[in-house]
Amino acid sequence: MSDSLVVCEVDPELKEKLRKFRFRKETDNAAIIMKVDKDRQMVVLEEEFQNISPEELKMELPERQPRLQAGTTDDVCRE
Numbered sequence: 605m606s607d608s609l610v611v612c613e614v615d616p617e618l619k620e621k622l623r624k625f626r627f628r629k630e631t632d633n634a635a636i637i638m639k640v641d642k643d644r645q646m647v648v649l650e651e652e653f654q655n656i657s658p659e660e661l662k663m664e665l666p667e668r669q670p671r672l673q674a675g676t677t678d679d680v681c682r683e
Contacts, residue, residue: 611645612640612645612646612647613645613646613647614646614647615646615647615648615649617649618638618647618648618649621636621649621652622636622674625674626674630654632654632655633655633656633657633658633675634652634653634654634655634656634675635652635653635656635661635674635675636649636651636652636653636674636675637649637650637651637652637653637664637665637671638650638671638674639669639670639671640670650671651664661675
């Protein structure tokens with residue numbers, strides 16, 4: 605079986621934003637929150653954060669609604 609199952613597409617604008625996010629030069633903590641738009645069956649950008657701690661990000665995420673996260677973190681385990 606060589607066909608693959610596609611459940612939903614990724615918004616082309618989001619793909620470009622994720623590419624830039626992946627290769628960004630900044631060293632602060634950042635995150636992109638994505639969600640699935642059920643009507644369009646597409647993964648879309650919900651919100652973007654700069655200089656956010658993991659604890660703050662946790663508070664931003666809805667408790668009962670699934671979200672996808674892409675993030676970068678500074679070295680948080682300093683001695």
